[in-house]
Structures are given as structure tokens and as C-alpha cells.
Amino acid sequence: MTIKQFMGITMLSIVGLGSSTYANTVENVAPQQVITEEGFVLTKNTAINSMSNVSAVLGTQIIEENIITNVDKKEGLVSCVVVDEATVRREPSPDSDIINFIAKDVPVFVTKRIDNWYHIQIEGIDGYIYKDQLNEDTLGLIPYTKTAVEEPEQAETYLGEEVIAYAKQFLGNPYVYGGNSLTKGADCSGFVQQVYKNFDISLQRSSRSQFASNGTKVSKNDLLPGDLIFYGYNGNIDHVAIYAGNGSIIHASTPKTGITMGELNYGKPIIGIKRVI
Numbered sequence: 001m002t003i004k005q006f007m008g009i010t011m012l013s014i015v016g017l018g019s020s021t022y023a024n025t026v027e028n029v030a031p032q033q034v035i036t037e038e039g040f041v042l043t044k045n046t047a048i049n050s051m052s053n054v055s056a057v058l059g060t061q062i063i064e065e066n067i068i069t070n071v072d073k074k075e076g077l078v079s080c081v082v083v084d085e086a087t088v089r090r091e092p093s094p095d096s097d098i099i100n101f102i103a104k105d106v107p108v109f110v111t112k113r114i115d116n117w118y119h120i121q122i123e124g125i126d127g128y129i130y131k132d133q134l135n136e137d138t139l140g141l142i143p144y145t146k147t148a149v150e151e152p153e154q155a156e157t158y159l160g161e162e163v164i165a166y167a168k169q170f171l172g173n174p175y176v177y178g179g180n181s182l183t184k185g186a187d188c189s190g191f192v193q194q195v196y197k198n199f200d201i202s203l204q205r206s207s208r209s210q211f212a213s214n215g216t217k218v219s220k221n222d223l224l225p226g227d228l229i230f231y232g233y234n235g236n237i238d239h240v241a242i243y244a245g246n247g248s249i250i251h252a253s254t255p256k257t258g259i260t261m262g263e264l265n266y267g268k269p270i271i272g273i274k275r276v277i
Contacts, residue, residue, distance in 0.1 A: 076111040077142060079118075079134045083247075085221045086133040088125060092117030094158075094224055094275075100125050101221065110134070113144045116158050130224065132245050159199065159277050160226025164244045167195045173259045175252045182259075188240050191252035191259060192228060195242065201276055207240035215274035223264075227275050231268035239268060 081102050089096040092114040102108065108120040108129070117128040118139065169182075176185025182194050189207040196203050204210045211230045218227060223243050231239040241251030244261065252259050264270075 076109050076121075077138055078107050079110050079120075079136070079138050080105055080107050081129075081133060082135050083133045086129050087222050088120070088127040088129055089117075090127055092119070092128040094130070096128070098222070099127050102129075108134070110139055110142055113139070113142050115145075115147055116161075118142070132225070158225065160224050160243075161245070163195060163199060163226040163242065163277075164250065166198055167191075167242060167244075167250050168261075170195075170259050171250070171261065175255045175258045177255075186252050186259070188252045192240050192242060196276060203276065208237045210240060211237050211272055211274060215276035218273050218275050220270070220273060223273065224275070226277050227273055229264065229270060230272045230274070232271050233269065235271060237271050243273075 081104050084104050086102045086104075087098055088100040088102060090099050091097075102120075102122065102125070106122070108122055110118050110120050112119045113131070114128070116131045118131060118134055120127065120129050120134075170191075173183055174185040175187060177187050178190070179185040179187055180190045180194055182191065186194060189205060189210060192207075192210065193203045193205060203214050204212075207230060210228065215228065218224075225243060225245040227243040229241045229243055229249055230237045231241070239251070241249040241262070243264065244250045247264050249262050249264055249266070250259070251262065253262065
């Protein structure tokens, strides 16, 4: 059984798994290593603060039974990672410590949802993944908890998603070089500045100064809706967009297209990413 074949299984409790041939030598794989789509473990350069390891043979394919069936026997559902590398955090918060990474198409065992975060388990990994990084089609029956019961709307929506919902109101409006109007026309940095002004977040005017002075840097693997993506050539920034989730951006693109949606890698190289929320 391959990992992709295993992806179609939803209820772990009704899965009957066959026998497998296990490797003769097993060692602890450090959390600096990543499970690839094919189920292999590779070394990751960035050190990660983790409390757990993955039990596997370095360079040897991981058996699905090791990944899924050795987790705690709790009621839950099987899902899979839908981004190149999902970030696993210790707590259900974008500010929580990163404890590991899981590659695209690797199955995970999901036990509950807290706000916009799913609690997942694989052998040796126990943490939280942001909802956009998992296939939610199979997770409709997962128990859902809102942390602020008295204010459910605020607890349910991450501010970055509110930013995107607001920005989408202006799709189709014109691109105007040097413009600052979301209705009459704006350029890329003017659009970003005015969108965030609605949320009382003050940004610099140009894309270069926004990258230099606003927010904190994040990696491409840790993208969340509302993050600013900076583009250009040879290290020179000449464009900025807002990440909209699911590999897409919203930006004031060109005089021809105006304010539009596009793909994250729409053409120009990405120079950096900043989080201003």
C-alpha cells in the first residue's frame, strides 16, 4: 500500500491494515529532518525546537503503519498535507513554537479542531497545523472548539483572513501608479498600505520601505493569509502583494489587470515575506 493509496481512508477506526516488512535497523530521526512525499526522511538545515522524534531509518521509506497506526487510539479522522511543507506548532497559535514539518501528501491523524487549527499526530509528532495546510474535505466531523465562546466571530476568524475579505471588495478596480485610492486606483504598495490602514495598521508607502521597516520576516513554509510577499530581481524589490491563502495572492498588479488575484509564484522571484499582523 502506498501513501497515496492510503490517502483515501477517512475513519481510522475502520481501517484494516495488512502486514508490512519492517527495516532491520531503527534509529531516532531528529526533528530537523522532514518526511517527504514518498515517505523518506531527509535532513533539514534549520534547527527546530522539538520534544519528539520520528522513529524511522534514515533514508529508508517510512511504512504507513508506522506513521498512522502507532498514534494514540483516539477517535479521529485521517487527512493529508496539501502544501509543500506544513508547519507543525506546539500550540494552536501562529506565535507558538515550531516543532516540526510535514511534507505534502503525507497522511496525518486529526483528533480535534481549535479555532482555525487542527490537532494532528503522526508517529513521534504531536502538534497543531493551520487549517489551510490540510485537506479539510474529510474533517467535517472533527470536534470543533472556539476559545472565546462569548465572542465566536472574533475567535473563529484569524485577522489575516479578515484582511483578505476586505481587500477582495476592491477586485477589478484600476491600477494607478502612485495612487492611494482603493476605489479610484492604487499601485501595489498603495493598495497594501490602504488595505491595512482599515485595520489600524500603519505601513510605509513604498514596497521597499515596507519590506525594510514593517513587520517581521517569515519563511515561505510558514505563510498565513495577510502576510506580505515582496518580489523583484537581483535583490531589488519592486512589487508587493498580500498572501490570500491556498497559494494565491491579491495585489494591484498592472495598469492592464488592475487589482486582481494571482498565483503566489506569478512570475517575478520572491525576495522576502513579512508579517505585519
